[in-house]
Amino acid sequence: MGAGIAVLFKKKFGGMQDLINQQKKSGEVAVLKRDGRYIYYLITKKRASHKPTYENLQKSLEAMKSHCLKNGVTDLSMPRIGCGLDRLQWENVSAMIEEVFEATDIKITVYTL
Numbered sequence: 001m002g003a004g005i006a007v008l009f010k011k012k013f014g015g016m017q018d019l020i021n022q023q024k025k026s027g028e029v030a031v032l033k034r035d036g037r038y039i040y041y042l043i044t045k046k047r048a049s050h051k052p053t054y055e056n057l058q059k060s061l062e063a064m065k066s067h068c069l070k071n072g073v074t075d076l077s078m079p080r081i082g083c084g085l086d087r088l089q090w091e092n093v094s095a096m097i098e099e100v101f102e103a104t105d106i107k108i109t110v111y112t113l
Contacts, residue, residue, distance in 0.1 A: 009039065009041075013032055013034055013039050015032040015034075015039075018032060019032065019041055024041075024043045025043065025046075026043055026044060026045055026046050026052075026056050026059075027043065027044075027055075027056045027059030027060055027063070028043050028059070028060060028063050029041065029042055029043065029060050029063040029064045029067060030043060031067060038067070038068075038071065038073060040064050040067070040076075042057065042060035042061065042063075042064060042081065043056075043060055044056045044057050044060050044082065044086070045086075051086055051087065052082055052086050052088065054088065054092060054093075054096065057081070057082055057088065057093065057096065058096055058100065061096060061097060061100040061101075062100055064076075065100055065101060065104065065106070068104070068106055069104065069106075073106065074105065074106060074107065075106070075107045075108075075109070076106055076107070076108045076109070077108075077109045077110075077111065078108070078109075078110055078111070079110070079111055079112070080093065080110060080111075080112060081093060094110075097110075
């Protein structure tokens with residue numbers, strides 16, 4: 001969490017020790033609760049210097065969806081995840097997000113910085 005949008009999230013939401021204490025592995029999701037909303041950290045790689053795989057991204061998205069459904073989350077906002085420094089292709093990531101969330105009523109808004 002030393003580069004890209006992760007730096008902004010770390011500064012705005014804090015909770016680094018809470019995230020570390022969750023001991024999540026690649027393909028999972030760590031969660032912070034702030035001001036009545038959830039902040040999701042998709043764990044898509046073992047080390048910051050590694051590149052994520054589409055498989056791990058999909059598993060993390062599934063884990064996030066599961067948390068959303070269990071906790072009544074109806075709206076998600078996110079950047080173009082995995083497509084900045086991690087160099088995944090937005091066309092593939094976007095299709096994956098649509099596929100993972102298609103059978104839900106969760107509204108997803110994607111922002112571009």
